[in-house]
Amino acid sequence: MSRFSDLDLDFTLNPISKDVNILRDNEAIKRSVRNIVLYNFLEKPFKPTFGGNVTAQLFENVNPISALKLKVFVEKAIVENEPRVYLNEVNVVPELDRNAFSVTIKFTPINSPQPIKISVNLERVR
Template identity: 40%
Template sequence: MEKFEKDIAFLGKGWAFPPRFSLSKPDGVVMVDGNEVPHPENLRLIVPIIERSLYIIIRTIRGTRVVQPTFGCNLQPFLFENITAQSVALIKKFIEEAIIEHEPRVILENLDIKTAYDAAQPNADKLGELLIQLDYRVITTNTRYNYVFPFYLTEARNRSL
């Protein structure tokens, strides 16, 4: 088995997100895996599979999966909360723990959370948004990537107080 096939095998296979179904599939579920990568020499195309997994981990509320009750992050309690240094530190801790526990294909090298603290900043329309930047390394290829995940603390953007 050549190196690329070993990398693909390690990266695994899983449900497409959002879940999709097809009558042409034997079990009806649309799956994603590394075999969708068109050019074996271009391993960076595998990264969207890992980023999809990171997205699912961050967006899933802990306790909502019956079979895996510890899967996910508990970010929902932070919705509509004031952004403080303590809350940012807790969010960072929850994300780090979830990725370490549930995404064995990567090593998290850095996690940075950018916030907009006050309405006087140039992009005040982003006041309720946290930008979560994950710098990680894919273990099998030893390549570094980053992923920026926007997390909205307030959903009502077009309302004036």
């Protein structure tokens, strides 16, 4: 029996039910953490400070200081908005040659002893 479920935002169809696929347990939590990080402030109605607001950081110079600032934004967003996880670590590496950041997030779901790691590459799109 699954504890957590969410819609698959890729909107792929389930071949049997012909309905949108449902993500369950760890997959649902991974998608939620990723979405929280990528949400910008003011995008969610009635919650103006929801999300990681990482896009604002992508217009700064890519350097270790902006990477540290981005790390703080990501940590705060996950701790405040995802009660189903214990945040273990956020690692942000500036990629100077690509003008981007590589973000790795390690967390442990509250119903599982096994830690999960997700990676997100963030770069400015013109």
